[in-house]
Amino acid sequence: MAKKGYIGLLLLVFCTMWPALAQIRQNAFTITDDQMVLYLDLKLKKADIDSLLRIADIKGVTVDNLLRGNFNQLQKDGWTISHMADNKLMLLKPLNELAANAQMRPFLITSNMVMHDKQPGYPDDDIKFGINSFLRQNVHELPSGVTRFFLPSNLKAKKVLVSGNFNSWSTSKGVMIKTDSGWIYDIKLSAGEYLYKFVVNGRWISDAGNLLKEDDGFDDHNSVYFKYNYTFRLKAFPRASRVMLAGSFNNWNANQIVMMPVKGEWVRPMYLHEGSHIYRFLVDGKWTKDPSNPNTQTDAAGNINSVLNIGEPGVFKLNGFANAKSVIVSGSFNKWNTSELHLHRSGSQWVLPYALPAGNYGYKFIVDGRWMTDPANGNYMEEDGQTNSFLAVKANHTFTLKGYNNAKQVRLSGTFNDWNEPGWAMVRHGDTWTISVYLAPGKALYKFIVDGNWIIDPGNKLWEQNQFNTGNSVLWMER
Amino acid sequence: MAFKPGGPGKISFPGAYWTDPEPSGEFATLVIPIKRVSNLIILEAKVDTMEGNFVLDTGAPYLVLNQTYFRNYPHYNEQDAGGINGDAGVAFRTSVRNLDIAELHYDRLLADVTNLSAIENSRNIKVLGLLGTKLFSKFVITVDLFQNQLYIHKLNKDGEIPAAEQLYHDPILKMPFYYANNAILFKASVNDNQLWFAFDTGAETNLIDYRQAKKLLPTLQVINRSKLTGIGGSTFEVIYAKFEKLSVGERVFTNNKVIITSLEQMGKAYGRDIDGMLGSDFFGRAVFTINFVKKEFIMYTNKNE
Numbered sequence: 001m002a003k004k005g006y007i008g009l010l011l012l013v014f015c016t017m018w019p020a021l022a023q024i025r026q027n028a029f030t031i032t033d034d035q036m037v038l039y040l041d042l043k044l045k046k047a048d049i050d051s052l053l054r055i056a057d058i059k060g061v062t063v064d065n066l067l068r069g070n071f072n073q074l075q076k077d078g079w080t081i082s083h084m085a086d087n088k089l090m091l092l093k094p095l096n097e098l099a100a101n102a103q104m105r106p107f108l109i110t111s112n113m114v115m116h117d118k119q120p121g122y123p124d125d126d127i128k129f130g131i132n133s134f135l136r137q138n139v140h141e142l143p144s145g146v147t148r149f150f151l152p153s154n155l156k157a158k159k160v161l162v163s164g165n166f167n168s169w170s171t172s173k174g175v176m177i178k179t180d181s182g183w184i185y186d187i188k189l190s191a192g193e194y195l196y197k198f199v200v201n202g203r204w205i206s207d208a209g210n211l212l213k214e215d216d217g218f219d220d221h222n223s224v225y226f227k228y229n230y231t232f233r234l235k236a237f238p239r240a241s242r243v244m245l246a247g248s249f250n251n252w253n254a255n256q257i258v259m260m261p262v263k264g265e266w267v268r269p270m271y272l273h274e275g276s277h278i279y280r281f282l283v284d285g286k287w288t289k290d291p292s293n294p295n296t297q298t299d300a301a302g303n304i305n306s307v308l309n310i311g312e313p314g315v316f317k318l319n320g321f322a323n324a325k326s327v328i329v330s331g332s333f334n335k336w337n338t339s340e341l342h343l344h345r346s347g348s349q350w351v352l353p354y355a356l357p358a359g360n361y362g363y364k365f366i367v368d369g370r371w372m373t374d375p376a377n378g379n380y381m382e383e384d385g386q387t388n389s390f391l392a393v394k395a396n397h398t399f400t401l402k403g404y405n406n407a408k409q410v411r412l413s414g415t416f417n418d419w420n421e422p423g424w425a426m427v428r429h430g431d432t433w434t435i436s437v438y439l440a441p442g443k444a445l446y447k448f449i450v451d452g453n454w455i456i457d458p459g460n461k462l463w464e465q466n467q468f469n470t471g472n473s474v475l476w477m478e479r
Numbered sequence: 480m481a482f483k484p485g486g487p488g489k490i491s492f493p494g495a496y497w498t499d500p501e502p503s504g505e506f507a508t509l510v511i512p513i514k515r516v517s518n519l520i521i522l523e524a525k526v527d528t529m530e531g532n533f534v535l536d537t538g539a540p541y542l543v544l545n546q547t548y549f550r551n552y553p554h555y556n557e558q559d560a561g562g563i564n565g566d567a568g569v570a571f572r573t574s575v576r577n578l579d580i581a582e583l584h585y586d587r588l589l590a591d592v593t594n595l596s597a598i599e600n601s602r603n604i605k606v607l608g609l610l611g612t613k614l615f616s617k618f619v620i621t622v623d624l625f626q627n628q629l630y631i632h633k634l635n636k637d638g639e640i641p642a643a644e645q646l647y648h649d650p651i652l653k654m655p656f657y658y659a660n661n662a663i664l665f666k667a668s669v670n671d672n673q674l675w676f677a678f679d680t681g682a683e684t685n686l687i688d689y690r691q692a693k694k695l696l697p698t699l700q701v702i703n704r705s706k707l708t709g710i711g712g713s714t715f716e717v718i719y720a721k722f723e724k725l726s727v728g729e730r731v732f733t734n735n736k737v738i739i740t741s742l743e744q745m746g747k748a749y750g751r752d753i754d755g756m757l758g759s760d761f762f763g764r765a766v767f768t769i770n771f772v773k774k775e776f777i778m779y780t781n782k783n784e
Binding site: 033096098101103105106108109112120163169170171199204219442445462467468474 | 509510511512514515516517518522523525530534538546547548550551581594595596597598599600601602603604605624625626627628679681682683684686689692693696699701702703704705706707708709710712713714715716717718720738739740741742743744745747748756758
């Protein structure tokens with residue numbers, strides 16, 4: 001009875017204090033002493049009602065149902081519904097529902113709020129190309145192949161570090177060595193984009209000589225350095241006055257990348273992301289393909305573009321099938337195109353060299369129109385109900401499981417394949433099941449599936465508890 | 480419900496007759512670079528042979544280690560399920576031989592081992608543990624989130640930072656706090672109602688217990704309600720809200736963000752009820768200093784502003 005009386009009082013308040021339409025979103029959901037209250041004006045547009053339901057995290061309730069007077073789901077979710085004049089509703093729920101499953105530490109709440117897909121302080125993986133820009137060049141490539149970071153002056157400093165995504169933003173590694181003009185640190189880097197700062201006596205500073213910078217998210221910036229992996233060269237047109245480079249990697253922007261005249265040719269070194277790129281040169285306003293690159297592709301408008309493949313080289317091979325007329329390879333790397341990649345006959349094999357970006361791919365051969373998995377590859381994966389052969393390019397980790405000699409099938413599932421079920425098939429060599437895969441930097445969680453049973457990796461002592469209390473193995477990939 | 484200083488409170492320290500040895504290190508002031516991940520304050524430290532990231536967490540009583548990496552450490556004493564662990568029943572207490580935070584060294588320390596995978600998985604950063612208050616109880620620490628530096632000061636005989644080492648001047652706020660069960664507790668007012676808050680650098684936002692939510696009225700603006708999933712898959716609800724006026728010491732902070740939830744379990748970690756926690760939304764506004772010896776909380780404006 002007391003509760004009813006309380007609602008009655010609220011109704012009175014409600015009738016006199018219905019929020020103005022302009023404030024409807026702001027005031028529609030509120031709390032009183034011990035209730036949360038959602039005011040719903042069913043005369044509002046459906047989209048507005050929907051957004052009010054979302055604010056109150058009411059799911060599975062359609063506006064149409066509300067308009068028809070069907071409140072079953074709301075009642076099931078614990079809301080008390082009061083009908084108001086003028087087609088308005090007031091929904092009430094006790095505030096003490098917030099007490100259920102109270103959490104023990106703040107991070108258990110806040111870690112739900114923001115999810116970081118990429119590691120903080122790491123560049124986006126989808127950057128297609130990069131060219132350094134220095135006011136004063138403090139990062140150099142040495143003839144030995146190592147990269148030297150240099151911080152000029154600061155000779156009175158006690159300790160100077162360089163910290164970046166190449167050393168997991170460590171504040172203890174990357175110790176620089178003092179010279180007569182500043183501090184140096186040498187490191188072997190693979191091609192790519194690197195973010196860094198210097199740490200002088202515990203204080204972060206960015207590279208004052210580097211004009212390339214990226215917001216660090218905290219009112220400062222990280223310096224950006226690209227380790228190059230490709231140099232475009234154009235030997236023709238030595239007398240041209242201006243040569244530009246444009247391609248798929250910079251959205252064909254012809255005003256961005258200037259070719260530099262060096263010893264009678266035009267050159268442009270840069271970092272170019274792995275994958276297939278098409279490009280042309282713009283020589284004094286006229287487009288031309290790369291005369292030294294035989295690999296070309298004609299676009300829909302009839303333009304001839306030069307083609308460049310950057311990535312780990314490998315060869316697709318298929319033994320036998322001597323009488324086949326055509327062998328094609330098709331996979332997730334070319335969006336399952338069925339006419340693009342033809343293997344050619346070489347001795348007793350069909351072969352096709354390729355260069356693909358690092359990653360894990362599914363593929364199949366098409367022999368005279370018939371799809372088949374790669375008979376020489378025991379690693380395979382299931383995608384959309386299809387069994388495909390598994391290819392890891394730039395594989396950087398080998399999962400192994402020993403001691404399951406009698407298992408019929410062992411598969412691998414984890415965060416890197418979205419907990420794919422039934423998982424990627426492993427191959428047995430003697431008493432060990434293996435699969436080599438490419439893993440992006442950061443944390444990976446995984447399990448083995450042995451004849452349908454999910455187990456954590458007995459060879460990895462790192463594991464963490466999961467929501468099923470069965471544990472997941474933990475692996476950190478450092479760059 | 481409010482915490483009463485000096486009132487009865489259970490200190491949960493089962494079976495421990497342990498006094499951690501004194502920290503040592505040749506320095507007057509240590510300058511330690513901070514890393515930022517969302518609203519977490521990360522610094523590097525080394526526990527025995529493991530080196531890596533730790534969260535500076537004044538909501539933790541002492542050293543807390545991530546179970547993933549320290550599962551095989553000796554079980555010094557099984558902790559009862561009501562400890563600070565987020566994964567009741569599986570955490571345990573251990574001891575480490577060495578902890579090094581830059582030049583600051585600790586010999587033989589007690590530590591709790593618990594599941595911190597929620598931080599790792601949401602922030603995509605490897606976290607070895609939490610650095611709690613007791614580690615700094617002989618020092619003054621200053622956190623400058625504008626320069627991303629932590630200063631650890633040794634104190635003179637008056638319990639102050641020696642004048643030559645004092646980097647920040649003209650405080651905008653200076654007030655005492657209660658130090659109970661290794662927690663920093665003080666009174667603050669929300670819309671002129673006094674509440675007891677824990678100051679928690681591990682809290683990425685302010686939190687207020689739902690039973691105190693009415694004290695946020697009338698300027699409370701509810702943003703939305705959200706159902707979240709905890710460890711073990713159980714769900715819980717929170718309300719995101721804003722309120723206008725937070726008074727701490729003599730200082731008024733406006734436009735405050737808060738999560739309304741139940742702090743009943745978090746209060747157990749302190750052995751007493753708390754009404755709220757002041758986290759990043761509060762401390763991110765200024766440089767702050769905690770003098771653990773004089774039990775003073777001080778704030779300074781960003782010196783570069």
